[in-house]
Amino acid sequence: MSYIALSEKDKREMLARIGIASTEDLFACLPPAVRLNRPLNLPPALSEPELVRHMEGLAARNTYGDFNSFLGAGVYAHFIPSVVDSLSARTEFVTPYTPYQPEVSQGTLQSIFEYQSLICQLTGLDVANASLYDGAMAAAEAVLMARRVTNRKKILIARSLHPQYRETIRTYTRNIGLTLEEIGFGECGGLLTAELESKLGPDVAGVIVQSPNFFGVVEDLAKFAALAHGHKALFITAVAEAVSLGLLEAPGKLGADIVCGEGQSFGLTPAFGGPYLGFMGCAKDYLRQLPGRIAGITKDVDGKRGFVLTLATREQHIRREKATSNICTNQAWCALRATMFLETLGHDGLREMAAQNLHKARYAADRLSKIPGVKLRFSGAFFNEFVLELPRPAASVTAALQAKSILGGLALRPFYPEMDRALLVCVTEVKTKACIDALAAVLEEVLR
Amino acid sequence: MIREPLIFEISDKGKRAFGLPKLDVPEAAGALAGLPVRAEIEDFPQVSEVELVRHFTRLSQQNYCLDVGFYPLGSCTMKYNPKVNEKVAALPGFNSAHPYAPLDTVQGCLEVIKRLEDCLCEIAGLDAFTLQPSAGAQGELTGMMLVRAYLEKQGNPRKSVLMPDSAHGTNPSSAHLCGYTVQEIKSNARGMVDLEELDRRMNGDVAALMLTNPNTLGVFESDICRIAEIVHAKGGLLYMDGANMNALTGMVRPGDMGVDVLHINLHKTFSTPHGGGGPGSGPVGVKRILEPFLPVPIVEKNGGSFGLNFARPDSIGRVRGFYGNFLVMVKALAYILALGPQGMREIAEVAVLNSNYIRKSLEGVYHLQYDDATMHEVVFDDKFQKDARGITNLDIAKRLIDYGVHPPTISFPLIVHGALMIEPTETESKRDLDDFIATMKTIAREAEETPGVLKDAPHHSYVRRLDETAAARNPIVKWERPKTP
Numbered sequence: 001m002s003y004i005a006l007s008e009k010d011k012r013e014m015l016a017r018i019g020i021a022s023t024e025d026l027f028a029c030l031p032p033a034v035r036l037n038r039p040l041n042l043p044p045a046l047s048e049p050e051l052v053r054h055m056e057g058l059a060a061r062n063t064y065g066d067f068n069s070f071l072g073a074g075v076y077a078h079f080i081p082s083v084v085d086s087l088s089a090r091t092e093f094v095t096p097y098t099p100y101q102p103e104v105s106q107g108t109l110q111s112i113f114e115y116q117s118l119i120c121q122l123t124g125l126d127v128a129n130a131s132l133y134d135g136a137m138a139a140a141e142a143v144l145m146a147r148r149v150t151n152r153k154k155i156l157i158a159r160s161l162h163p164q165y166r167e168t169i170r171t172y173t174r175n176i177g178l179t180l181e182e183i184g185f186g187e188c189g190g191l192l193t194a195e196l197e198s199k200l201g202p203d204v205a206g207v208i209v210q211s212p213n214f215f216g217v218v219e220d221l222a223k224f225a226a227l228a229h230g231h232k233a234l235f236i237t238a239v240a241e242a243v244s245l246g247l248l249e250a251p252g253k254l255g256a257d258i259v260c261g262e263g264q265s266f267g268l269t270p271a272f273g274g275p276y277l278g279f280m281g282c283a284k285d286y287l288r289q290l291p292g293r294i295a296g297i298t299k300d301v302d303g304k305r306g307f308v309l310t311l312a313t314r315e316q317h318i319r320r321e322k323a324t325s326n327i328c329t330n331q332a333w334c335a336l337r338a339t340m341f342l343e344t345l346g347h348d349g350l351r352e353m354a355a356q357n358l359h360k361a362r363y364a365a366d367r368l369s370k371i372p373g374v375k376l377r378f379s380g381a382f383f384n385e386f387v388l389e390l391p392r393p394a395a396s397v398t399a400a401l402q403a404k405s406i407l408g409g410l411a412l413r414p415f416y417p418e419m420d421r422a423l424l425v426c427v428t429e430v431k432t433k434a435c436i437d438a439l440a441a442v443l444e445e446v447l448r
Numbered sequence: 449m450i451r452e453p454l455i456f457e458i459s460d461k462g463k464r465a466f467g468l469p470k471l472d473v474p475e476a477a478g479a480l481a482g483l484p485v486r487a488e489i490e491d492f493p494q495v496s497e498v499e500l501v502r503h504f505t506r507l508s509q510q511n512y513c514l515d516v517g518f519y520p521l522g523s524c525t526m527k528y529n530p531k532v533n534e535k536v537a538a539l540p541g542f543n544s545a546h547p548y549a550p551l552d553t554v555q556g557c558l559e560v561i562k563r564l565e566d567c568l569c570e571i572a573g574l575d576a577f578t579l580q581p582s583a584g585a586q587g588e589l590t591g592m593m594l595v596r597a598y599l600e601k602q603g604n605p606r607k608s609v610l611m612p613d614s615a616h617g618t619n620p621s622s623a624h625l626c627g628y629t630v631q632e633i634k635s636n637a638r639g640m641v642d643l644e645e646l647d648r649r650m651n652g653d654v655a656a657l658m659l660t661n662p663n664t665l666g667v668f669e670s671d672i673c674r675i676a677e678i679v680h681a682k683g684g685l686l687y688m689d690g691a692n693m694n695a696l697t698g699m700v701r702p703g704d705m706g707v708d709v710l711h712i713n714l715h716k717t718f719s720t721p722h723g724g725g726g727p728g729s730g731p732v733g734v735k736r737i738l739e740p741f742l743p744v745p746i747v748e749k750n751g752g753s754f755g756l757n758f759a760r761p762d763s764i765g766r767v768r769g770f771y772g773n774f775l776v777m778v779k780a781l782a783y784i785l786a787l788g789p790q791g792m793r794e795i796a797e798v799a800v801l802n803s804n805y806i807r808k809s810l811e812g813v814y815h816l817q818y819d820d821a822t823m824h825e826v827v828f829d830d831k832f833q834k835d836a837r838g839i840t841n842l843d844i845a846k847r848l849i850d851y852g853v854h855p856p857t858i859s860f861p862l863i864v865h866g867a868l869m870i871e872p873t874e875t876e877s878k879r880d881l882d883d884f885i886a887t888m889k890t891i892a893r894e895a896e897e898t899p900g901v902l903k904d905a906p907h908h909s910y911v912r913r914l915d916e917t918a919a920a921r922n923p924i925v926k927w928e929r930p931k932t933p
Contacts, residue, residue: 001530001786001787001791002787002791002794003527003528003530003719003787003874003875004794004798004874004875005875005876005877005878005880006798006801006802006877006878007878010877010878011801013878014801014802014805014878015801017805017808017809018801018804018805018808019808023797023798023800023801026800026801026804026821026823027699027796027800028821029667029668029670029820029821029823030668030670030696030699030700031670031672031673031700031705033673034672034673034700034701034704034705035699035700036573036698036699036700036701036704039698039789039790039793040570040571040698040789040792040793041570041789042567042570042571042784042788042789042792043785043788044788044789045785045786045787045788045789045790045791046785046786046788048532048786051532051536051782051785051786052532052535052536054785055536055539055778055781055782056536056539056541058541058556058559058560059536059539059540059541059542059556060541060556061541061555061556061559062541062542062544062545062553062554062555062556062557063552063553064544064545064546064549064553064554065540065541065544065545066553067553069546069549071546071548071549073548074769075546075547075548075770077544077546079468081465081466083465083497083500083501086501087501087504087505087508089534090504090505090508091513091514091515092508092509092511092513092515092516093508093511093513093723093724094513094529094534094721094723094724095513095514095515095529095721095722096511096512096513096514096519096722096724097519097521097524097526097722097724097725098722098724098725098726099724099725100521100857101512101845101846101849101854101855102911102914102916103846103849103906103909103910103911103912103913103914104510104511104512104849104854104906104909104910105510105511105512105724106507106510106511106910106911107506107507107508107509107510107511108511108724108725110452110454110507110510111504111507113454113925113926113927114454114455114456114927116925116926117454117456117926117927118492118493120926121489121490121491121492122489122492126926127923127925127926128925128926130725131726133582133583133586133727133768134582134768134769135769136766136768136769137582137586137767137768137769144625162769164766164768164769164770165769167765167766168765168766168767168768168769170765171593171743171764171765171766171767172625172767174764174765175593175596175605175625175626175627176625176627177627218482218483218484221484222484245489246489247483247485247486248483248484248485248486249484249485249486250486250489253486254484262769269543269544270543270544270545270546270547271542271543271545271774271775272542272545272546272547272554272557272770272771272774273547273769273770273771273772273774274582274727274768274769274770274771274772274773274774274775274776275582275726275727275773275774275775275776276769287923287925293725294923294925295925296919296920296923296924296925297919297924297925298914298915298916298918298919299914299915299918300911300912300913300914300915301904301912301913301915302912304451304911304912305451305911306911306914308914308916308919310916310919310920310923310925311920311923312920313920315617316585316617316618316620316621317616317617317618317860318617319617319621320617320620320621320630321620321621321623321624321630322624323617323621325621325625326585326586326588326589326618326621326622326624326625327583327585327586328583328584328585328617328618329583329584329585329715329722329725329726329728330583330725330726331582331723331726331727332723332724332725332726332727333721333723333724333725333726333727334723334726334727336723336724340500340504342492342493343455343465343493343495343500343503344465344466344497344500345465345466346459346463346464346465346466346492346493346494346495347488347489347492347493347494348462348464348494349464349465349466349467349468350489350492351489352467352468353468355471356468356471358479358480359471359473359474359475359476359479360471360473362476362479363473363474363476366476380482381481381482381483398550402550402553407546407549407550407553410548429468432472433472433473436473
């Protein structure tokens with residue numbers, strides 16, 4: 001298959017205009033010693049029917065879709081309304097680039113502006129950027145931002161923050177002299193207040209806490225924010241399950257200075273890890289320290305309202321090594337899908353979705369914790385995920401469940417070595433009562 | 449044209465475009481106890497489905513896009529995005545796969561990753577690739593972290609990174625985030641790396657040279673092998689920014705030219721759509737010496753099945769969640785499989801032909817600061833028009849909009865004042881190239897005869913020239929309900 005639009009005649013005419021005999025002349029600048037004098041060792045070209053068959057074959061090697069799955073842990077299966085797929089597939093949204101020329105990019109720019117507004121409404125913050133790569137990278141950027149704002153060198157990180165967010169923060173900060181210290185969790189599954197108090201001090205730039213945390217437990221953000229502010233540290237809230245914002249109080253209203261999170265829940269498929277989108281907002285005092293692109297309102301020469309990318313003096317193409325971040329391209333199309341998703345669900349739809357997640361997870365937790373030998377690991381109130389303590393190592397139980405077409409959740413031992421028998425179970429609105437009852441019945445059978 | 453309101457301005461309480469099935473489990477009594485529940489989401493939109501559909505359809509119509517016409521945005525490689533790639537990336541088998549799924553249930557995904565890595569190794573002449581970085585800038589950061597980890601392991605991470613003054617802004621920014629100071633080397637009179645200057649500046653404190661090749665002028669750094677020698681002789685590594693790989697596919701391989709670490713952009717060379725500014729994907733390829741430091745996990749083939757290896761003690765760690773922008777990888781793999789070896793070579797051949805055709809046709813009409821041979825893109829500037837009538841590259845860009853063409857990249861690279869950076873890519877037809885050339889000539893004539901038309905451009909867009917200064921001076925970055933008196 002070729003996507004070239006030139007005929008042989010076109011090529012001849014073009015070569016004549018340039019005044020050369022062959023395209024080879026255009027590559028005379030390449031050092032002959034290193035020219036590739038053989039065809040690339042790649043599979044032979046496929047026609048479209050062959051390609052489709054081939055890729056369908058690869059997709060069919062994934063059997064995940066055949067299972068009744070209760071996996072969550074930062075990636076959530078939510079219903080995606082048809083209008084999201086239909087509208088986001090419009091080529092006018094898919095095939096342009098970053099709106100560098102605002103006069104011909106008002107569609108993208110206005111939708112970014114709506115996206116920023118929605119994120120502000122959900123998080124309770126004054127400003128939001130146009131998106132970052134994903135939740136883990138947004139958490140790293142939030143930590144870097146806290147350092148820039150406070151000029152301090154230590155970050156306190158909840159151990160109940162998603163393990164991949166913690167790893168990404170570690171990678172992003174390892175070369176710039178930032179100290180990271182973890183704060184543990186208690187029997188309720190929430191952050192240990194006493195440990196936070198003891199580790200806070202004048203050297204702490206920020207405290208980052210996820211809510212609902214990796215175990216699904218909703219944290220007491222207001223309390224932790226007040227403690228952080230008592231030491232003039234910034235309080236960062238990470239949100240991995242963004243649908244929770246439909247029901248739970250906005251972190252910004254509870255004292256968060258920066259909110260970062262994963263927007264996958266808003267209309268993006270699990271897709272083996274991406275593309276997703278990182279969202280990020282902050283209090284307006286820190287607007288000029290926010291990383292990433294930002295759309296704003298202005299007027300054209302006729303006084304008509306229009307949208308542009310703004311505050312570019314924070315960014316790498318202007319400030320180079322002094323920029324707030326090295327990010328250039330973000331996840332615009334994913335943010336567009338999130339915007340469509342949120343505007344389709346609307347106020348009542350998002351609240352309804354969030355409420356169903358909560359009720360279904362409660363039902364599942366009640367049902368599962370009645371199985372002999374099974375109990376809830378934590379006592380704290382949760383949103384749509386919870387940790388079960390099983391009578392045997394969780395990995396052996398998930399394997400037994402898988403043999404019966406159920407993926408019961410995520411065994412936590414690889415992430416928390418002391419939690420050998422812990423299983424993280426996620427229940428979203430797409431799980432019917434029958435799915436949940438099937439999990440309960442099979443788990444009981446497997447444990448018998 | 450009608451003005452499309454913000455969704456918040458057409459929102460009305462109680463309207464809905466979505467509903468869930470009735471809750472099929474009993475509502476837990478006191479389910480909300482102990483939770484900080486919000487009373488409402490203030491000002492959150494409420495619209496009907498038809499209003500929503502019209503809203504976004506109209507917004508889409510305010511965008512110029514590649515499928516409508518020529519998009520010669522230099523250094524962004526706006527090539528045609530094949531439709532079949534979208535189709536295969538939408539397959540449910542890929543989309544439903546949870547990234548924490550047991551590996552035996554996601555073998556197809558792991559195979560996609562491994563096969564794309566293998567193809568990229570062959571195309572780039574390198575030994576290993578990571579597909580984890582989300583975009584070019586994150587690829588640069590990852591690549592520089594690999595450099596640093598390697599040098600650290602040798603005992604000294606070194607202090608600085610060299611780069612030409614023509615480098616993309618993400619280069620200095622990424623190197624800085626990696627803990628290095630940035631040292632610019634001034635380009636020589638031909639806009640290229642000055643070997644003597646490089647030799648003088650390269651020393652035991654320099655970790656790497658970051659080089660874009662072809663550089664941001666579209667000129668191939670022909671001394672690349674000598675450059676690599678100079679850097680390697682002092683124990684440094686050669687980083688290549690592969691933003692411009694479209695000029696080289698199948699012709700020459702970075703690994704063969706002495707490059708140690710390279711990032712490429714799947715959304716440029718490998719045709720995945722730009723999506724209005726992402727998602728992209730910025731894979732990083734390395735020589736064997738850097739392989740132990742790649743981000744975790746690594747996809748490995750063991751016998752007939754694929755697995756993930758996390759046990760890599762020298763790894764820099766992860767730079768984001770999971771394995772990267774997976775669906776972007778699906779599209780890139782489909783593209784490579786569709787093209788095959790000959791098709792990959794044809795990319796470079798025709799991209800360079802198209803670019804040189806434009807250059808030849810517009811030489812003398814627009815000023816060229818450097819006259820070296822260019823490859824996939826050409827950087828003209830506004831000198832003729834500015835000297836004669838005070839017309840800038842911005843005016844020219846805005847006037848192009850009136851003629852239904854997306855403007856080229858302007859004001860970059862920084863070493864060319866008033867730059868107009870034109871990259872046609874290999875997928876344009878001669879007819880579209882000829883139209884563009886004719887339009888650029890018309891605009892040059894207008895600049896001469898009726899400069900006011902350019903100063904006021906665009907005239908035929910949905911909005912006219914926007915006041916970007918005002919937007920930055922008084923930033924309004926979210927909708928707020930107008931205060932009622």
